[in-house]
Amino acid sequence: xxxxxxxxxxxxxxxxxxxxxxxxxxxxxxxxxxxxxxxxxxxxxxxxxxxxxxxxxxxxxxxxxxxxxxxxxxxxxxxxxxxxxxxxxxxxxxxxxxxxxxxxxxxxxxxxxxxxx
Amino acid sequence: xxxxxxxxxxxxxxxxxxxxxxxxxxxxxxxxxxxxxxxxxxxxxxxxxxxxxxxxxxxxxxxxxxxxxxxxxxxxxxxxxxxxxxxxxxxxxxxxxxxxxxxxxxxxxxx
Numbered sequence: 001x002x003x004x005x006x007x008x009x010x011x012x013x014x015x016x017x018x019x020x021x022x023x024x025x026x027x028x029x030x031x032x033x034x035x036x037x038x039x040x041x042x043x044x045x046x047x048x049x050x051x052x053x054x055x056x057x058x059x060x061x062x063x064x065x066x067x068x069x070x071x072x073x074x075x076x077x078x079x080x081x082x083x084x085x086x087x088x089x090x091x092x093x094x095x096x097x098x099x100x101x102x103x104x105x106x107x108x109x110x111x112x113x114x115x116x117x
Numbered sequence: 118x119x120x121x122x123x124x125x126x127x128x129x130x131x132x133x134x135x136x137x138x139x140x141x142x143x144x145x146x147x148x149x150x151x152x153x154x155x156x157x158x159x160x161x162x163x164x165x166x167x168x169x170x171x172x173x174x175x176x177x178x179x180x181x182x183x184x185x186x187x188x189x190x191x192x193x194x195x196x197x198x199x200x201x202x203x204x205x206x207x208x209x210x211x212x213x214x215x216x217x218x219x220x221x222x223x224x225x226x227x228x
Contacts, residue, residue, distance in 0.1 A: 108153075
């Protein structure tokens with residue numbers, strides 16, 4: 001199993017350009033997530049999906065859109081990139097959440113480094 | 118307002134000694150907690166978790182302690198090894214299903 005994969009690994013954009021980050025998982029997970037990590041800020045949730053065809057906003061959704069057309073894929077789009085979106089983006093997936101057992105574990109991809117000039 | 122706080126940005130420990138990483142939270146609705154480890158240029162990897170119905174969970178050299186009344190958890194690594202040098206993130210979750218992450222603590226284990 002490859003687990004969670006992300007493409008591309010690194011990208012440079014000019015302000016105003018658009019791009020799509022692809023996340024794929026082969027663990028048959030229902031839930032998928034997109035985070036961004038900035039220096040000194042930890043991981044912040046952008047959008048997430050609780051199943052195929054569903055999406056929801058996280059903590060920092062502005063400037064991003066997502067789609068979950070297939071269970072195994074979760075796409076993150078930047079319609080008009082801004083320098084403030086320079087970050088490392090991580091995708092994660094999980095079976096779901098079971099707060100009673102406390103065994104909700106998210107599995108992360110290797111990340112995509114995005115630089116917006 | 119930060120719901121999950123890791124107040125120590127960095128920690129340096131000698132090889133073979135104990136490493137103690139701390140995490141505080143403010144939301145009493147959190148009912149499970151996780152620790153993730155992250156090496157540079159890699160994604161975070163799950164390390165250990167604990168449910169709010171427990172006060173301790175152990176996995177090899179790693180033990181997580183939960184003090185619900187103080188809204189505090191800690192990760193103990195004994196003995197510490199140079200390969201443990203990484204950034205450690207504390208995360209908390211509740212019925213909403215999302216995890217809230219702390220800002221991380223960079224652990225350096227010196228030979």
